[in-house]
Amino acid sequence: MPLSEQEQRLLDEMERHLMQNDADVVSAPAGAQVLSYRNLIIGAVLVLAGLGAVIAGIALWRTNLPLGLILGVAGFAAMVGGVVLAVTPVKGGAAAPRQGRSATPSGASRQASFMDRMNERWDRRQNGDG
Numbered sequence: 652m653p654l655s656e657q658e659q660r661l662l663d664e665m666e667r668h669l670m671q672n673d674a675d676v677v678s679a680p681a682g683a684q685v686l687s688y689r690n691l692i693i694g695a696v697l698v699l700a701g702l703g704a705v706i707a708g709i710a711l712w713r714t715n716l717p718l719g720l721i722l723g724v725a726g727f728a729a730m731v732g733g734v735v736l737a738v739t740p741v742k743g744g745a746a747a748p749r750q751g752r753s754a755t756p757s758g759a760s761r762q763a764s765f766m767d768r769m770n771e772r773w774d775r776r777q778n779g780d781g
Contacts, residue, residue: 653777666766684740694737701729 704726711719
């Protein structure tokens with residue numbers, strides 16, 4: 652069922668509004684914070700080492716209570732530190748080439764032409780041309 656003229660105008664208006672106002676939300680700022688691959692790897696290794704220390708602490712619990720307790724607490728601290736390190740973003744640096752295309756004026760023109768093509772295809776479908 653095709654849209655009425657009023658519905659089509661309302662849809663076009665909402666689309667223009669979203670393209671103008673929400674482009675700021677989509678584009679990444681210049682000082683974007685991204686996750687570092689190195690920090691992810693080191694964090695994962697720390698989590699695994701901490702998990703091993705917790706398991707070793709549990710195994711030593713019966714034979715040597717203080718050593719098992721210290722090893723378990725240290726392992727838990729290592730796991731928490733590894734997770735924090737893995738999910739902490741870094742500012743700029745080599746890991747920051749994630750700026751979106753919409754931050755450039757040419758990206759905005761490509762978006763507009765894409766929307767124009769989509770509108771043309773929609774009109775052709777509604778008219779039965781293909």
